[in-house]
Amino acid sequence: MAEDLRYVVKKVVGEENFIDMSPNRSNNYCCGGGGGFLQAGYPEERRQYGKMKADQILATGAPYCITPCHNCHAQVHDLSDIRGHAWETLHLWTLICLSLGILGENEREYLGEDLKNVAVYGA
């Protein structure tokens, strides 16, 4: 499953634009959004937990981080925001539609300024 997602991401952004974080695959770290943590009412502890993930993302130097589910998206987005919006956080569906040229202007909430106006469908 994870390898299938890597295949899709590489096809969408181009092999040269894909950077795996380290460690990865089964050795990777949970971002801290799951298990109910986002709703549990412990924001400080949740952000302390997420520091490991934030450091991993920053170490890649990548301007975009792709997240697989809603919990991860909300947590990774928050981890970026508390660091002065250090990176953009995307759902995979946004990137797939952008690469297909079918992403409209209202579907770009999570794209950065560099991609906000690229290939806007219907414009």
Add this chain to the structure above:
Amino acid sequence: MGEPAIKLGGNHKSRFLDKVKEILPEGGNLDLCLTCGACSSGCPATGIGDMDARKFLRMAALGMDEEITKTEWVWHCTMCQRCSYVCPMQINIPQLVFNARGLWPRELRPKGILGSCDMALKNDTCSAMGTNEEDFRFVVEDVLEEYREAQPEFADMQAPVDKQGAHYFLNQNSREPVTEPDEMVPLWKILHIVGADWTYGSKGWAAENYCMFMADNDAWKHIVEVKAKAVDDLGCKVWLNTE
């Protein structure tokens, strides 16, 4: 110098650990800890509230049930299972944490999780945000109509609710229809382009399940059963959950 020694009660009739062992395959290997610390060394929750996975397991092994019941750390561990993955004895620490969550009086479990679970139990949509069948259908139809008009290539795009016999039954996180409905559209477009035969269900469409996180087994089971019945009632072959 150092912390005072912990005095053990001794002769515990039934430790919390023993109760968890009874319900796990191979007893979750809970008695096999070598105290190596691999679990804690690669865990993002290590040190939060002065707790970590090894300490938690050792406390359980020592029968410190009262402390186990009180530590809020069980709500800081996400049960991601990395500790079990790196453990040389494959000890099921996440299940120990899950069952420790279940030791908390229901009304004292984190309000946000409790409220989301209780909301999901209120109607058959299973939405933690309380969105009912009518509102969900309205949002989907409204957004679909808007996009079919605005983007001609998608004039015949579908976003069916309760399409009998569709191949895929798609779940949706409640946050999208409620707070950012435009975020539903890219997925619809992809499904449209690949020609997928899919449907939402007016019942059981919500992807989230906070009753599971709350370790309320009966409520968790109820939510899963409502969703599974919705999939079966529509005769769908594949249940897609985006969570």
